[in-house]
Amino acid sequence: xxxxxxxxxxxHALRATAPRSISARLATQLPKWQAxxxxxxxxxxxxxxxxxxxxxxxxxQAIVEEAEPSKPAIITEFSDLAADxxxxxxxxxxxxxxxxxxxxxxxxxxxxxxxxIVKGDDILAQAKTGTGKTLAxxxxxxxxxxxDPSVDVSKVGRRxxxxxxSEIRALIISPTRELAExxxxxAKKVAFGTGxxxxxxxxxxxxxxxxxxxxxxxxxxxxxxxxxxxxILSDPWTGVSAPKLNxxxxxxxxxxxxxxxxxxxxxxxxxxPDPTKVDRQTLMFSATVPREVMQMVRQTLKPDFKHVNxxxxxxxxxxxxxxxxxxxxxxxxxxxxxxxxxxxxxxxxRDNGEELRPFKAIAYFNSTAETKVSADAFNNIARxxxxxxxxxxxxxxxxxxxxxxxxLRTRSADNFRKAREGILFSSDVTARGxxxxxxxHVVQIGVPRDRETYIHRLGRTGRAGKEGEGWLFMHRAExxxxxxxxxxxPLALDTSLESADADLxxxxxxxxxxxxxVNQVTxxxxxxxxxxxxxxxxxxxxxxxxxxxSKKEAIQALNQMFTVGYNMQSLPEISPRLMQQMGLNRIxxxxxxxxxxxRREGGFSRGGDRGSRGGFSRGGDRGxxxGFSRGGDRGGFSRGGDRGxxxGFSRGGDRGGFSRGGDRGSxxRGGDRGDRGDRxSRPRRSFDDSFGDDSFRF
DNA sequence: ATTGCCT
Numbered sequence: 001x002x003x004x005x006x007x008x009x010x011x012h013a014l015r016a017t018a019p020r021s022i023s024a025r026l027a028t029q030l031p032k033w034q035a036x037x038x039x040x041x042x043x044x045x046x047x048x049x050x051x052x053x054x055x056x057x058x059x060x061q062a063i064v065e066e067a068e069p070s071k072p073a074i075i076t077e078f079s080d081l082a083a084d085x086x087x088x089x090x091x092x093x094x095x096x097x098x099x100x101x102x103x104x105x106x107x108x109x110x111x112x113x114x115x116x117i118v119k120g121d122d123i124l125a126q127a128k129t130g131t132g133k134t135l136a137x138x139x140x141x142x143x144x145x146x147x148d149p150s151v152d153v154s155k156v157g158r159r160x161x162x163x164x165x166s167e168i169r170a171l172i173i174s175p176t177r178e179l180a181e182x183x184x185x186x187a188k189k190v191a192f193g194t195g196x197x198x199x200x201x202x203x204x205x206x207x208x209x210x211x212x213x214x215x216x217x218x219x220x221x222x223x224x225x226x227x228x229x230x231x232i233l234s235d236p237w238t239g240v241s242a243p244k245l246n247x248x249x250x251x252x253x254x255x256x257x258x259x260x261x262x263x264x265x266x267x268x269x270x271x272x273p274d275p276t277k278v279d280r281q282t283l284m285f286s287a288t289v290p291r292e293v294m295q296m297v298r299q300t301l302k303p304d305f306k307h308v309n310x311x312x313x314x315x316x317x318x319x320x321x322x323x324x325x326x327x328x329x330x331x332x333x334x335x336x337x338x339x340x341x342x343x344x345x346x347x348x349x350r351d352n353g354e355e356l357r358p359f360k361a362i363a364y365f366n367s368t369a370e371t372k373v374s375a376d377a378f379n380n381i382a383r384x385x386x387x388x389x390x391x392x393x394x395x396x397x398x399x400x401x402x403x404x405x406x407x408l409r410t411r412s413a414d415n416f417r418k419a420r421e422g423i424l425f426s427s428d429v430t431a432r433g434x435x436x437x438x439x440x441h442v443v444q445i446g447v448p449r450d451r452e453t454y455i456h457r458l459g460r461t462g463r464a465g466k467e468g469e470g471w472l473f474m475h476r477a478e479x480x481x482x483x484x485x486x487x488x489x490p491l492a493l494d495t496s497l498e499s500a501d502a503d504l505x506x507x508x509x510x511x512x513x514x515x516x517x518v519n520q521v522t523x524x525x526x527x528x529x530x531x532x533x534x535x536x537x538x539x540x541x542x543x544x545x546x547x548x549x550s551k552k553e554a555i556q557a558l559n560q561m562f563t564v565g566y567n568m569q570s571l572p573e574i575s576p577r578l579m580q581q582m583g584l585n586r587i588x589x590x591x592x593x594x595x596x597x598x599r600r601e602g603g604f605s606r607g608g609d610r611g612s613r614g615g616f617s618r619g620g621d622r623g624x625x626x627g628f629s630r631g632g633d634r635g636g637f638s639r640g641g642d643r644g645x646x647x648g649f650s651r652g653g654d655r656g657g658f659s660r661g662g663d664r665g666s667x668x669r670g671g672d673r674g675d676r677g678d679r680x681s682r683p684r685r686s687f688d689d690s691f692g693d694d695s696f697r698f
Numbered sequence: 699a700t701t702g703c704c705t
Contacts, residue, residue, distance in 0.1 A: 176702065203704055227704035234704095260702065367700060402702055428701050449701070542699030574699095582699065 076111050078103060086118065087143050094192050095139070101189055103135075108310045110136040117283060118143060122305035124253070124284045124297055128317055129459020131310070133285045134183055134433075137172075137249050138190050141283070144247065145169045145196055145220050153195025153220075163197055163218025165211075165240045170247035171272070172223040173265060175255045177202040177406065178413050179433040183251065184223045196220045201228045201240075204406025211238050226256070226264035233271040245272050246280055250300075252432045253284030254452060257296040269300075287317055287459060288452040316490055318455055322462035324470040325494035330501045332540070332557050333565025335445045335473045336374055337499035337514075337521045339363055340381070342443065342471065343423065344517065345496070347391040357467075358421035359395065361441035364457050366448065367539030368401040368427050373525070373532050373566070374445075375399035375425035381524035396422030402429050432456045435463060443471045446540075447478045447547050451486045473500065475557055477548040505564050526567045534572045537562050541574070545582060555588045 078095045081087040095101045106114070109127035116123055117140035127133055145151055148169060172187075174180040180202045187198045199214050201224035211232065214222075222229075222242070232238045248269070250256045256265050272280070282301050289297070297305075311317045318324070329335055339361075346359045365371045378397045381387055396419040400412040409429070416424045417436050424430070431453055439461040448454045454472075461468025472491060474482060495501075498514045504522070508515030525533075540558055548554035562568050573593025574584065584590050 201704095207704080225703060227702090229704085231704035255702090264703070431701085453701085539700060544700095546700080578699070 076106050078106055081114070081139075086114075087139060088146055088194060090193050091139060091142060091190055094190055095135075100192070107132040107136070109133055109308065110139070112308045112310065113137070114140050116306050116308065117141065117281070118147075120144075120279075120281050122282050122301040123308060124289065124301060124305060125308040126286060126289050126317075127308075127310040128319060129287045129456060130319070130435075130463030132464075133287075134186055134251070135190070137251070137283050137285055138183070138187050141170050141247050141249065142187070142191050142194070142196055142221065144281075146194060148246070150244065151220065163220065165215045165219060165238075166243055168219050168222050168240075168242040168245055170221045170249065171229070171242060171245060171268075172221070172249040172251060173229060173256055173268065174223065174225055175252045175261060175432060176429055176434075177204055177225050178409065178430065179251065180223050180225050181410075182433070182435060187221055187223065191221070198223065200224055201232055203228045204409070207232070211240060214240055226261055226268065230264055230268050230271070233268060242271075243273050244278065246278065247283065248272065248280060249283045249285070251285050252456075253286045253297070254289050254293045255286070255432060257293045257300070262296065287311070288455055290452060316488065318458050318470075318490070319462040319468075320490075322458060322468045322470050324458065324472070324489065324491045326491040327471060327473045327494050327497055327500050328476050329473050330476075330503065331564070332446075332475055332544070332561035333504050334500050334502065336377060336525070336565075337502065337504070337517050338473055338497045339374075339423070339443055339445070340378075340517050340521060341497045341499045341514070342441070343392055343395070344390075344513075346441075351391050357438060357440050359392075359423075359441065360419060360421050360436075360439050361443055362416075362424045362426050362430065362436070362439060362457070362460050363443045363445060364426055364428070364431065364448070366427075366446045366543040367536065368403045369532060369535035369539040370445075371399055371401045371425045371427050372403075373528050373536045376528045376532065377521060377524035378423065378425070379524075380527040381520050384520075387520070394421055397425070398422060399425045400429055401427035428453060428457070430460065434460060436460060437463075438466065439463070439468060441469050441471060443473065445473045446543060447472075447474050447482045447485065449485075449543075451489075454486055454489070475544075475548070477550075477553045477557065480549055481547045505560075522565075522567060525565060528566070530568065533562065533566045533568055536566075537572045538574075541582070545584075551582075551584060552588045555584070555590050559589060 078092055082089060082092055093100070095103050107127075108131065109125055110132050113123055113125050113136050117137065125133065125136065127136075146153065151167070151169060152163070172180070172183060174183060180200055184198055184200045191198055197218045198221045199210075199217070199219040201210055201214075201222060203225055205228075207228070219240075232240050233242065250265065255261065282305075284297060284301070327338060329338060343359050343361065346356060350356045350358070363371075363374065365374060375397060376399075382392075382395070382397055387393060396415060398412045398416050398419070400409055400416075402409075404412070412424065413430070413434070413436075416422065424436070428449075430436075433456075442458050442461045444454065444457055448457065458470040461470065471494075499517050502508075502514055502518060504518060508518045510516050510519055537558060540561075541554075544554040544558055545551045548557065559571055562571060571591035574582075574590045575593050579585065579590060579592060586592060
């Protein structure tokens, strides 16, 4: 708690030196916001001007005592924004009317950023997932466009409308298409009736149709993904340009500034008017701002930008309202049974009269092919009449990843939004920003690529004041990478899922509930397309070899998943070239392909699904883009070789030395700053150093 | 080899 107060105290003191903002003024006039907990009621606004001196710990402590007693009430009502014509009446109505957005009270991040954005400051805003960041930048940004005397909204709707394809005043960049569309939907709600025109530009849609729409209707606010934005802004032939652009918004800013996106984002910036000639405000929003992107942030924003941070530095940026559980799986093949068991247990409790919301989960996987196999397997399971008549029978089982056609992606997202209960099998395409209502569970299968990914995925539940649960299923051999990569997180060990620890190489009787689950999953997987299973194996090859303690263990676990879990006879071939690239060798247990034969025959030969039956659709081509192959289609089955006997494979689960400990990983705060993300700028504390006696167990 | 992102 101490660390929190200190941070708050410093920030508050700094804030007092800044010009008094309207929100501060409003704050003192308004009744204090009734916060559900002190955790979220505290907030910090601080200036990060590069010349600002860093305070010593002693100074900070002194300020704490001075500043702590008077906590300002920082949250305001939307209706109060009408004062001084701060925000257009129409916008306020759109927000508060029961038949429209039906919101009343601003969230912290909304109230803390509104004035700064209207003032025109550059901002980096950090707030937890699901706390209304989108609205926080939309409302003042749309207001700023209305405030611009050169923007004429009065004639919109008539033929003589003065808006056009070069009237873009604000640009919002999003890392995924669905998020861009979602922001646009919200923007249109806010802008309704104001005459402001909101347009989108994302990939996977018809470029020409989108351009025609912009040309016909005009555009004040453009929302899009990096590739398409770059495309239309760089191509003079499109007629779409932004010579009057005043606002650039990076949603999920840390993602857009990371290696994968930064070049595109920089190029887009270079296509915008010179900021020394046309004044430009840049806004960055995210729940996570790892230390290593701060340099990029500073380079992109004006030197006097404001850092609004509602996540206290000793706090894990996840909701304390979302309990997080860690499940060790015996093998990689145990994850899907454990997922089914989780759903079943929940629905059983509902059947027994517990007041629980319907099971609505997102299952996250680290590769697209794995999402596909898993979704296909569950859809196969769901075809049985037993399943259909069980308490899981009404679940929607949907899949989304970047390899699907955009039409299917959109359909899955829409269907999952509407679904009362179900599972969305997802890659990281939905990890950030997506707002699916009433998600009760987020299940992450395998350790995610980084801590930010973990946090954002988890943030798909527990939104807008609702409850939710987070689950991480992980192989024992991922333990080290879990600690190193994810750092401090409030996960509690959970051993309630029996199928997570079952030895799937055994035969199970349908008499037990675990046996039934295992048999259902095995059967569902048997019916899946063999080629997709190979792609899943290949896809996981990259992540598991990076996640496991050793490559050898990773290969053994994968091989077992493939043969025991996927019910395949022989292992996918890995070309000598790839093996060399990945630093694998024969000893690791991979099946080395014959490069020349593979080239000659191309792709892979269809090998044996042992248990596959006819009759069912194999999941196969339900519209995946490019036949689900991105670049070199490798991975053949090795011919001949071990004909399905499993004895040749190591059984994974070497668990020597591991102790299961009690379930105590609850949410406690040590004195040290939980803030991490310091992966590059300074040496990380070792895991053990950062844990006191009553700290997180995992 | 692994996510997402203009054709």
